[in-house]
Amino acid sequence: MNQQTAIGLDIGTSRLVTAYGTNTAPVFETQLNAFLALPYTRLTEMALRRERVAHEVRDGHLIVLGNDSERLANLFHLETRRPMTRGLLNPDEAGGPAIMRQLLSTLLGPDGAGRRVCFSVPGAPANAPHELTYHESTLRGILTDMGYHADTINEGLAVVLAELEDTNFTGLGVTFGGGMCNVCLAYLSMPVFSFSVSKAGDFIDESAAGTSGEGPTRVRAIKEHSFYFNGFYVDQVKQALTIYYDDVISSVIRALAEYLSKPRNVPRLDRAVPVVISGGTSMPRGFKDRFEALLKTAELPLAISEIRTSADPLNSTAKGALVAALAEI
Numbered sequence: 001m002n003q004q005t006a007i008g009l010d011i012g013t014s015r016l017v018t019a020y021g022t023n024t025a026p027v028f029e030t031q032l033n034a035f036l037a038l039p040y041t042r043l044t045e046m047a048l049r050r051e052r053v054a055h056e057v058r059d060g061h062l063i064v065l066g067n068d069s070e071r072l073a074n075l076f077h078l079e080t081r082r083p084m085t086r087g088l089l090n091p092d093e094a095g096g097p098a099i100m101r102q103l104l105s106t107l108l109g110p111d112g113a114g115r116r117v118c119f120s121v122p123g124a125p126a127n128a129p130h131e132l133t134y135h136e137s138t139l140r141g142i143l144t145d146m147g148y149h150a151d152t153i154n155e156g157l158a159v160v161l162a163e164l165e166d167t168n169f170t171g172l173g174v175t176f177g178g179g180m181c182n183v184c185l186a187y188l189s190m191p192v193f194s195f196s197v198s199k200a201g202d203f204i205d206e207s208a209a210g211t212s213g214e215g216p217t218r219v220r221a222i223k224e225h226s227f228y229f230n231g232f233y234v235d236q237v238k239q240a241l242t243i244y245y246d247d248v249i250s251s252v253i254r255a256l257a258e259y260l261s262k263p264r265n266v267p268r269l270d271r272a273v274p275v276v277i278s279g280g281t282s283m284p285r286g287f288k289d290r291f292e293a294l295l296k297t298a299e300l301p302l303a304i305s306e307i308r309t310s311a312d313p314l315n316s317t318a319k320g321a322l323v324a325a326l327a328e329i
């Protein structure tokens with residue numbers, strides 16, 4: 001457990017990331033936001049304990065938590081489950097909040113002792129604003145109950161704080177994650193507007209699996225290890241990935257264009273602003289060029305100075321949350 005007083009925490013659909021230390025040299029730790037339910041036997045429990053596998057006993061099952069869950073799932077050809085879906089706590093996963101508490105406990109330490117945690121929350125999804133209230137209040141309740149002083153930060157704003165110090169925290173932060181994409185325009189570190197789009201990496205995996213005959217886990221492995229933007233692919237999986245990547249990027253740009261189509265939503269800025277892209281889904285080679293090409297076709301009423309990519313797309317939300325937490329000490 002880390003005893004430092006300010007912690008940045010990215011609560012993502014696929015991964016939980018903490019950032020400790022300073023703005024300039026943060027240290028990150030990661031836990032998969034997943035679990036695996038195995039049938040309970042005393043022998044298995046003892047074996048898990050001896051191997052130091054994070055777990056708990058619940059309703060006659062051994063619940064393996066976080067990074068270990070994927071390792072064991074692969075070994076036994078099982079599927080992990082997740083407390084969150086599409087960026088928010090999954091209301092259909094009844095034990096989700098309890099498992100979330102255990103996962104946060106393994107990552108942060110069980111006793112907050114008043115330490116300040118700033119955790120990321122998505123922008124409101126246009127189709128489900130109340131789920132955001134449930135998500136945010138539940139997570140705040142868990143962290144407060146563990147003894148942490150919990151604050152929140154919008155995920156897109158966190159990326160602006162992490163990546164745009166040189167423009168005085170002014171610009172458009174766009175994250176492409178596992179469960180959703182987030183957009184936030186910030187001016188001098190203040191959010192001007194933010195929203196989320198409820199499809200991202202998981203949607204790409206499931207959709208490409210549906211049309212190519214491969215399972216989503218195999219599709220995800222191909223996406224993460226050998227996919228890049230290449231125009232047309234003869235390979236069926238890679239061609240499907242290309243199509244659903246375009247779908248996700250277009251959905252984000254369409255949502256932005258729609259928001260800015262109302263004259264009262266158009267910010268009156270005194271300068272052109274940079275766009276910074278982050279999140280695991282933005283990692284394949286060629287993503288930025290594809291994003292830029294699709295953005296150009298939208299002709300937004302917003303002057304854009306440049307498009308940047310985060311140097312550390314899996315950690316920049318946690319870094320931005322740390323910047324916000326440190327500023328409050």
Ligand SMILES: Nc1ncnc2c1ncn2[C@@H]1O[C@H](COP(=O)(O)OP(=O)(O)OP(=O)(O)O)[C@@H](O)[C@H]1O
Pocket residue numbers: 010011012013014015016086087088175176177178179180181200201202220223224225278279280281282283284313314
């Ligand atoms: N090298 C890679 N290439 C392509 N995709 C990747 C790569 N690494 C991770 N991903 C994908 O990125 C997604 C996870 O990204 P990230 O960790 O930013 O999401 P998250 O913060 O957990 O979720 P969200 O913000 O949507 O709630 C997954 O869909 C994963 O498959």
Ligand SMILES: [Mg+2]
Pocket residue numbers: 010011012013155175177178279317
């Ligand atoms: Mg995220």
